[in-house]
Amino acid sequence: MTLTFATQTDAAIPLYLIEKDAGDALSALPKPAQTWASANGFDGGLGQCLVVPSASGEVEMALVGLGTAKARNRKRFGAVAARGKLPEGVYQLASSHSDQITQEFALGWLLEGYRFDRYATQSAPKAQLVAPAGVDATRLETIAGGEVATRDLINTPAEDMGPDELELAVRKLAEAHGATISTIMGKALLDQNFPMVHAVGRAATRAPRLIDMRWGDEGPTLTLVGKGVCFDTGGLNLKPGASMGLMKKDMGGAATVLGLAQMIMALGLKLRLRVLIPAVENAVAGNAFRPGDILTSRKGLTVEINNTDAEGRLVLADALALADEETPDLIVSMATLTGAARVAVGPDLSPFYATETTDADALRNGAQSSADPVWELPFWDPYEAMIEPGIADLDNAPKGGFAGSITAALFLRRFVTDTPRYVHFDIYGWNPTAAPGRPKGGVGMGARALLDALPDLLEL
């Protein structure tokens, strides 16, 4: 589906956003509208929606509550909850606000229109919005397009989104933007030294692979690496049913970097982009890798498998080693890597790790402007000892699980030794409860923050 703004029309219905803390916000409205608003208890509360009729009973204008600054901070995109309550029609913003407020409303409006309708028709909101003056409509539509791609990829069940289908999605994306793509698959992973991608994926009937996409020929170099575990049973250390239920989303890192790549390419940013996706299914079969096995990685580091459910860091490690070999200006990995990250920060916040504090600062700023919250966690050196098991270089699942997201991040950092700037996101990729602009289901996390931070990160 595409999320777009309506084309300008003379018949557009004026839509007034009302800031609850901006003095008597209603006083700018014509007197009858003020009377109607107070008669209906409309006071500009966040997400409130009121249609004001004309004397002849037509929709004359619409009022939407922006709430107070505090309420807006508590619920980003909160105002767009009104979109689904408005009658069918084309609306046009008639009030003026800060750039941040206008842009957030416009982007949230688009994102609120998302439905996953591949398997059943869904009713979508009928109200349309003309792009507000001053916003970069193309940019917002492009961001929404990337987010749609991410959500669709995550929401599609594993049966229809295996390594093959994920590769096909990358191929289509590459084709649409003139990017090149190559894939190393099955046994070839061993010949070309991606032993851990192979080990994790070898028990599945759908062959594991490493997908490599490149785009752009000028500017700084950025490599995105996304965890593409199309389904995570946990392998032989099988997940309990309740934990396995959602594991179609274990390619959420891949889906998010692909959505971001789509935004970067569609916007024509002046950079050289590489996207690496190890795409596998962590399955159970007689040839599955086992607890206690010791794998030798692409980088040469040996890894003792203490839990086959800590598979994401294994496939990412080989992909990161490859990324590191050409020392790009920045490497970013995104992965639904640990349950520990969810325990720490919940489902909405994207924890990230950065080797450079200036990169962390840029990401914080990007998160604020794009309503895509992130929080820095530390690459805490003293915990390095926890990932050193003794009989191999590394342990994929330290006992006890203390600081599980941090130890996973430290594990990944061992494979990025020559590239000074490395950022890693441990995301959830899933929205458990519907919220404005974010329906329940697959959701991109960290991509908009990164996109907004890119000019800073890469001096674009």
Ligand code: BES
């Ligand atoms: N895909 C999971 C992590 C996950 C679980 C993300 C639930 C989001 C929600 C990952 O492969 C995994 O199972 N990690 C283990 C690691 C542990 C065995 C060291 C975890 O977090 O329990």
Ligand code: ZN
């Ligand atoms: Zn797992």
Ligand code: ZN
């Ligand atoms: Zn996993």
